[in-house]
Amino acid sequence: MRISGFSALCLSAVSVGLTIPPAAADPCRETIAAMFQGGAMDPFVRPKRHETTIRHNPDGSETMVTDVYWETVLKSVSKSGGNYYLTYDLDMWSGPSFDGPWTPTGSKLPADFAEMTRQMNVQQAANLSETSCPGEVAVDGQTLVKYVYRTKTDTNVHGSWFGGLYTAFLDPASGQLARLETAEMTASWAPDPAAFVDITTVVYDPSISIVRPQ
Numbered sequence: 001m002r003i004s005g006f007s008a009l010c011l012s013a014v015s016v017g018l019t020i021p022p023a024a025a026d027p028c029r030e031t032i033a034a035m036f037q038g039g040a041m042d043p044f045v046r047p048k049r050h051e052t053t054i055r056h057n058p059d060g061s062e063t064m065v066t067d068v069y070w071e072t073v074l075k076s077v078s079k080s081g082g083n084y085y086l087t088y089d090l091d092m093w094s095g096p097s098f099d100g101p102w103t104p105t106g107s108k109l110p111a112d113f114a115e116m117t118r119q120m121n122v123q124q125a126a127n128l129s130e131t132s133c134p135g136e137v138a139v140d141g142q143t144l145v146k147y148v149y150r151t152k153t154d155t156n157v158h159g160s161w162f163g164g165l166y167t168a169f170l171d172p173a174s175g176q177l178a179r180l181e182t183a184e185m186t187a188s189w190a191p192d193p194a195a196f197v198d199i200t201t202v203v204y205d206p207s208i209s210i211v212r213p214q
Contacts, residue, residue, distance in 0.1 A: 028133040032149050036125040040170050040177045043073050048208040053200040075210040088212040102213040124151045144169035162187040
């Protein structure tokens, strides 16, 4: 039996009790992975905030995607298309504006919604690739810290997954996410990379309070 040079080297090391050192860790990848677990990309620790996502199309046009006020993962008021929604715990309402009045939708978030969200964060941290940490850059007159990475979620029990090429910009003073650009978006329902780029801007507001409709 012929043994390759690399295999022979490994067998020799084992035979004499040598320890082969692991591959060197990637500090940039580790930094980005940590952002998903208790850091700037972890929705369970992020402060109250207003997030607006605008889609930048290849023809130069722009489209509103979502406009969301987050108190917690399970408490939000959002606009998507021409519709407004309020979620409180697992219950959902719809209305004509951010102020309501609110009407029950008759549907709920999945009972395991919070756990699913946690799992997706773990998966995105585990599935990181093409990571880059350019450092401080100027964006619209602000100095922000730039991180680039590609990632995706695993296929869930419903057969769904999503991912893309992300560029995150963090505020160096607070360490919080200020802007997120999503390009080459893919998903189980749209597996070909999208040509548009979604840009989410974030404004933190401790006064945000979502009240459960009566």
